[in-house]
Every structure is written in structure tokens, then in C-alpha cells.
Amino acid sequence: xxxxxxxxxxxxxxxxxxxxxxxxxxxxxxxxxxxxxxxxxxxxxxxxxxxxxxxxxxxxxxxxxxxxxxxxxxxxxxxxxxxxxxxxxxxxxxxxxxxxxxxxxxxxxxxxxxxxxxxxxxxxxxxxxxxxxxxxxxxxxxxxxxxxxxxxxxxxxxxxxxxxxxxxxxxxxxxxxxxxxxxxxxxxxxxx
Numbered sequence: 001x002x003x004x005x006x007x008x009x010x011x012x013x014x015x016x017x018x019x020x021x022x023x024x025x026x027x028x029x030x031x032x033x034x035x036x037x038x039x040x041x042x043x044x045x046x047x048x049x050x051x052x053x054x055x056x057x058x059x060x061x062x063x064x065x066x067x068x069x070x071x072x073x074x075x076x077x078x079x080x081x082x083x084x085x086x087x088x089x090x091x092x093x094x095x096x097x098x099x100x101x102x103x104x105x106x107x108x109x110x111x112x113x114x115x116x117x118x119x120x121x122x123x124x125x126x127x128x129x130x131x132x133x134x135x136x137x138x139x140x141x142x143x144x145x146x147x148x149x150x151x152x153x154x155x156x157x158x159x160x161x162x163x164x165x166x167x168x169x170x171x172x173x174x175x176x177x178x179x180x181x182x183x184x185x186x187x188x189x190x191x192x
Contacts, residue, residue: 023068023096028055029075038071056083059090067094071102073177077134077149084151088165095192101167104175106131107186108152114183131184155186162190 027033030040034048041058042049051061070091076084091101114128130137134149155172162170167190175185 024062024066026058026067026070028070028072029078055079055087059094062094064093065096067099068096069100070095073104076103077105077151077153078147080150085161088161092165092167092192097192099192101190103158103188104177104185105153106184107155108132109154110184110186128184155188158188162188167192
């Protein structure tokens with residue numbers, strides 16, 4: 001509890017009135033990847049974040065139309081479908097007009113195609129399957145427990161869900177993070 005309180009205090013010490021002029025940028029699911037100039041948010045108290053809170057509660061900390069950009073890099077799939085839908089609606093409410101949401105994640109369709117094409121090629125098959133379940137090769141070798149993804153997203157499905165809540169100009173593109181695994185991952189950018 002003490003660590004969570006200190007992270008909440010770190011956010012409260014930030015001058016959000018100054019950020020409001022520049023508009024707030026949210027890095028949702030930051031883990032150990034701290035982005036300077038962003039409000040880094042994660043539910044894990046061990047993460048290097050400004051705010052340790054469940055994504056479902058971000059509306060308690062930020063005003064409507066105060067967020068100019070939000071990024072979720074390999075974090076969306078840890079949410080169930082209903083949680084993701086609720087989050088999309090909340091992000092739409094929090095974002096400024098023309099605010100941008102960026103999501104990168106393993107694309108379920110790409111992972112499935114890659115896995116099916118890797119019969120008798122164990123290493124590449126496992127690499128494709130780990131995009132569906134979110135385990136690291138080190139976790140597998142060391143028999144460490146991991147938190148699997150709660151839901152799998154294909155780019156077309158993610159586009160439809162974002163448009164359903166009101167996002168416009170949804171663009172499906174090539175990944176720019178996590179080794180830019182084009183054969184496995186997808187980048188989706190949506191504008192409010």
C-alpha cells in the first residue's frame with residue numbers, strides 16, 4: 001500500500017493545471033518503460049509509473065477532453081472484451097477533439113496464420129503462439145508463472161470497436177515497438 005500511495009502522490013504533485021494547457025498524454029500499461037512528458041499508468045505497484053491504478057479508474061483522475069494522446073503498447077490484451085469496450089468509451093470521453101489513441105499489440109489473425117504455417121518448426125511455432133498468450137521465452141524455460149492475455153485482437157475487430165464508440169480516421173499500420181514484428185504485431189491509430 002505504501003508504494004501505491006507514493007505513486008499516487010507522485011501524480012498529485014504533478015502540476016496538472018500546467019499539463020492542461022499542453023494537454024495530458026497518457027501511457028497506459030507502462031510497466032518499466034517510463035516515458036518522460038507522459039503520465040505513466042500501470043496497475044502493477046512494481047511498475048515505473050506516475051499513477052498505480054486500474055485503467056477502469058482513469059476517469060477519476062482526468063477531466064473530460066483533457067487528454068490529447070493516449071498510448072497502449074502491448075497492454076490492451078490484458079483486459080477482457082467488456083473492460084476494453086468500457087475503456088474505449090472512457091478514453092473517447094477524456095480525449096480532446098482530434099486527440100489520438102495509439103495501440104500496438106499482437107494481432108490474433110497474424111499470430112494464428114503464423115502458427116498454422118509453422119507446422120514441424122517448433123521454435124517459430126512457439127514464437128507465434130506466445131503472441132497469443134503473452135509469455136516470455138525466459139518464463140517458459142524457467143517455468144515461471146505469467147499472466148496470460150485475457151482477449152485477442154485482430155486489427156479489423158479493433159477498428160470496428162473504436163469506431164463504434166466514436167473514434168474517427170482509424171488507421172491500421174506497421175508496429176514500431178517490440179522489435180517491430182510486422183509478421184505478428186499491429187499498430188492502430190485512432191483520432192477522436
